[in-house]
Amino acid sequence: MQDYPIVPYQLEAMRLAAANASVILVEVPATSLTEIESDLKSRTNSDDIGVDAVFMMYEPLGTRPDIYRVISKFAKEHRIPTAGGLTGWVF
Numbered sequence: 871m872q873d874y875p876i877v878p879y880q881l882e883a884m885r886l887a888a889a890n891a892s893v894i895l896v897e898v899p900a901t902s903l904t905e906i907e908s909d910l911k912s913r914t915n916s917d918d919i920g921v922d923a924v925f926m927m928y929e930p931l932g933t934r935p936d937i938y939r940v941i942s943k944f945a946k947e948h949r950i951p952t953a954g955g956l957t958g959w960v961f
Contacts, residue, residue: 873901874929884927896921903937910944919948926955 881897888895900906913919924945926932932955945952 924952
């Protein structure tokens with residue numbers, strides 16, 4: 871959730887870490903399950919899903935089980951790892 875108070879600080883840290891590791895960070899500023907589903911559907915319908923992994927920040931959307939299920943399903947279908955969010959575990 872882009873308007874949640876801790877998100878700007880998390881993004882700042884992630885952007886710095888990504889830049890230092892020469893990793894391209896793909897941000898999806900979603901505010902609802904519908905927006906996440908739309909983004910993932912668009913990626914699935916593309917020739918290139920545009921990501922090699924999914925990291926969910928610890929904020930309200932990243933901790934919702936329904937959203938975690940949608941993202942986990944996408945990751946499993948595309949054989950990419952997920953981390954963070956609901957459990958903080960890597961799968």
